[in-house]
Amino acid sequence: MSENGTDELSRLRDECSWLLTAYKGDGTLERALMGLYYSVKATRLAPRIVEVLLDGDPREVAVSGRGDEACYVAETMVRSIHSAGDLLAQVVHVCLVDPSMSERAVSLPNVTQRLQQQIEQLKGTPAQLMASVHAELTALLGSSDYQYVSDFTNTAKHRDYIDRSLVLGDKDCGIAFGAFTKDGRQYPERSFAEVRVAAESIRDHCVKVIVMLEQQRMYDRTIGNGGTLVQDYLSVTATPSITLAGQFSQPTKKPLK
DSSP: OOHHHHHHHHHHHHHHHHHHHHTTTOHHHHHHHHHHHHHHTHHHHHHHHHHHHTOSOHHHHHHHTHHHHHHHHHHHHHHHHHHHHHHHHHHHHHHHOSSOOOGGGOOHHHHHHHHHHHHTTOOHHHHHHHHHHHHHHHHHHHOHHHHHHHHHHHHHHHTOOOOEEEEEOSSOEEEEEOOEEETTEEEOOEEHHHHHHHHHHHHHHHHHHHHHHHHHHHHHHHHHTTOOTTTHHHHHHHSOSSOOOSSSOOOSOOOOO
16 A cells, blocks of 8 residues: 555544544434545555455466455455445535435435535635535546446446456466446446556545535634634634544644645
8 A cells, every 4th residue: 555545544534533523423423434434444455455365476376266356355445435425425414414415315416416505505705615515526526536436336236247357467466347338438447556546536535525524614613603714713623622432543633724
């Protein structure tokens, strides 16, 4: 795993802690954040497991069955990161959507659409903060990386098998996902390394949204308590209001942004 990837996952964990702190340990939000974090954590765990399974002589990897196991683990990463979209939607729904939607109706497209409707009714800084979240969700929905992961998962789950091949070299081996078509969209064969980059891109979008949600919450709390944006907003952001009990490790210091 790249050092940057490790740092981004750790950052997501810490930002989830701070967002939950800002909402005083809301149970619904905590469960959504936990689901989001563990779905994204696949971008760290799956590559590590694949690397171990593929280590060694390529022919021995193939004959032993470890190559098939590595292909299975690689696909679980794709399916897991796909669930991050709807789990992120659950988080945004708890934090921003008012009035709330039915749980069944909460999805990334539906929440993004609802935010657009709410933005049209707001003015000033609240509208700007919510617009930032809306823009990031829109960017995620429109990204080729998310589209690939979504189409891959829905095809493999509901329509057809997508080939997972062990690619043997002279000294090492890798994994390739076969070409497929979903609703007229054609995807060529991709290596696991390429799909991993797509998964990490989705992870990075999630980190940005969580940070924005915390900023929105801190703004609301500061202004609601009669504070000012320039000084009190930064002070409140730097000081958590509660201590979390176990699910997320509490960061020791919040950098000012």
